[in-house]
Amino acid sequence: MLTNNKLIKELKKNLTPDNVLETIEERYAYAQDASNLRTISNLPDAVVFVQNIEEIQKVLKTANKYKTPVICRGAGTNVVGACSTEHGGIVLNFSKMNKILEINPENMTARVQPGVVVGTLQKEVEKYGLYYPPDPSNLAVSTIGGSIAQASGGARTFKYGSTKDYVIDLLVVMADGEVLRTGSNTIKNATGYNLGSLFIGSEGTLGIVAEAVLKLIPQPEAKKVIMAYFDTIDAAVSAVNAIIEQRIYPTTLDFMDKNAIQTVEKFYPSGLLCDKDAALVIEVDGFSCAIDYQKDIVVSILNKCGASAIQYSDTDEDYDRIWTARRSSMGACAKLKPNVTTDDMIVPRSKLPELVRGTRAICEKYGLDVCMVGHVGDGSIHPQIPIDYRDEDEYNRLKQAKSEMYELTARLGGILSGEHGVGSLKRPYIAQVVNAEALNYMRKIKKTFDPNNILNPYKIF
Ligand SMILES: Cc1cc2nc3c(=O)[nH]c(=O)nc-3n(C[C@H](O)[C@H](O)[C@H](O)COP(=O)(O)OP(=O)(O)OC[C@H]3O[C@@H](n4cnc5c(N)ncnc54)[C@H](O)[C@@H]3O)c2cc1C
Structure with missing residues (x-):
């Protein structure tokens, strides 16, 4: 004291x-x-x-x-x-370090402080006809500093990559107070080690991001979102593969299972079809003249793959309605019980049906409800489990179920997180998927950067 x-x-x-x-x-x-x-x-x-x-x-x-x-x-x-x-x-x-310091339309970069909200940056760069694609579902509140530290992704990762692909320079305050610039204001950099990549996804354990220079790209002229419903999860997942096999490159290939559809519709009515087993949320973008062309090809593939209903956006309102529904799944799920947990397992896409089926079977085995959404184009799912932490038995069942889900993911050649990170929740499981030698090197890096172990200690491992 x-x-x-x-x-x-x-x-x-x-x-x-x-x-x-x-x-x-x-x-x-x-x-x-x-x-x-x-x-x-x-x-x-x-x-x-x-x-x-x-x-x-x-x-x-x-x-x-x-x-x-x-x-x-x-x-x-x-x-x-x-x-x-x-x-x-x-x-x-960092909420008082929330300034966009520069948007440079010629270099197509933005220099920002860490407290800038992702969605705010996106809106600002769009005024210049530019685009910052990383889009964690909660982009209305999450910050650039947090999304760099968690290597955040989002629905658009399938086409555009995640935060990792847009950070070109960082100003980092190290544990001893020294200030480091990790990159340069250029789009390419092959000058020495890529130090910046060590900080991206390091969860605030290696250094403090005080400023970031982010790469921007031209804003696509138009976009359209298609929502396709299926009577089985397998049919939905095979439609994803069929779209990719046709060399169509949608912006997003997202997924909602029946529980997610019904729960969203119950709390945030959006006109979703509740009798269907699964839905895909597919966005296409590009030049205006190419949008309907892409949409028609996608719709024809979806029909061939057995889609039982297809909706798509003709107006901005339709577009927002569909995306708000998809992005509301965790909020809706949180209304089912006092608490909610989400997860983020990712496997090679060919193993996705096994991951979806297996996760659902594990939840059933332990008597847990699950709403499943995911960025299936990337091979990732977010099982959202409503739970009452006051119920000791339910909590123990959740712990067992999670452990089995991670075992399943590892068995399928996957990894514990594609975008949410490890933090303290997944720390006990990291050794299941990262080999001992690699973990040892991570520990050595931590020790070199932060010998007093003061930066967010004991997170990740
Ligand atoms: C409803 C919901 C939906 C979500 N959807 C997605 C999604 O689609 N995709 C996705 O990837 N994630 C998603 N997430 C997770 C979350 O959006 C990301 O982890 C997010 O980017 C974190 O941002 P934040 O500002 O809240 O960071 P915080 O939670 O505040 O911090 C995250 C980490 O960053 C560190 N940190 C913060 N600022 C700095 C800094 N300046 N320097 C160094 N370290 C720092 C913190 O110490 C911590 O380790 C979702 C979360 C919710 C609640």
Whole structure:
């Protein structure tokens, strides 16, 4: 407690005192993230709203002095416990570092602070006819810093890649306060090690992203979304393969199972067809003159693959309605029980039907409801399980089911996360899919970058 008092005093002395939160209510509000951890093991010692690089450095100086963890926090929407405060420490909040510093239409780049909201950046660059494709479903709130640290993806990853593919330069404050520039303002860079890639997906454990330069691409002129319903999951998944075999390159190849369709429709009525077993959400984009051409080919493949109903967007309202429905699945699922968990297993696409069927069978075996959505074009699924954490038996069944799902994923040659990360929730399972030598190198990198183990300690492994 004495150390804690000194720590707060020092932070308040070195920073704007109003930007340092210390009451129990304030600290409680920042102990958790959207992972919905069952228990909060520790509150942070303080929450600091940083405003610039110098303030980040000051916090690190204090943290090193007191050997206190520093946990970066964007919007706190990661779903793996990546910014939960297991070991107390100082939460760095970036909501006051939320400026778009530059949009450069000639170079097609944007330079931003970490607290910029992904959806805000997308809207701003679109004013210049540019496009920032990474689109985590909660892009209306999640931040660039958080999405870099989690290597976030989204529905458009199938065609455009994920956050990893758009970061060309980072300004990183290291654990000792040193500031590192990892890349350059150029689209290509073959000059030495690709240090930037180490920070992308590192969940705030290796360095603090203070600024990012992101690659932009020309905004597609037009887009259309098609929603196709099937009477079996297998038919839906085989339609995905049929589309790809025809060398059509949709922006998204997303999936909702019957439970997801019905749950969304129950809480957010969107005109979805609730009697169907599965639906695909397929978006095509490009020049206006090519949209209906692509749509017609996709629709003809879907019909051949046994689609029992097909809807598509003719207006912006239709487009938004379909995507809002798909993006609302976790919110809808959360209304079924007091808590909800989501997951993010990914396998080579050829193994997808086995993963979908297997996951459903595991949930049935343990008496758990599951709403399944996913970016099936990438081979990834997000099983969303509503649960009541107060029910000890249900919680134990969930733990067993999760363990079996990860075993199944590993058996199918997959990996535990394609876009959500590891955090603390999946930490016990990482050795199932990452080999011991690789994990050992990861630990050595962590030790080199952060010898005092103050940056989001004990996350990932
Ligand atoms: C409803 C819902 C839907 C979602 N859909 C998707 C989806 O489709 N695709 C997808 O990939 N994810 C998805 N997610 C997960 C979530 O969107 C991503 O993990 C997100 O990008 C996290 O952003 P954030 O700002 O909330 O970060 P936070 O949760 O605040 O932080 C995430 C990690 O980043 C670190 N961090 C934050 N800022 C910095 C910084 N400046 N420097 C270093 N480290 C930092 C934190 O310490 C933490 O480890 C979804 C989550 C929800 C709740």
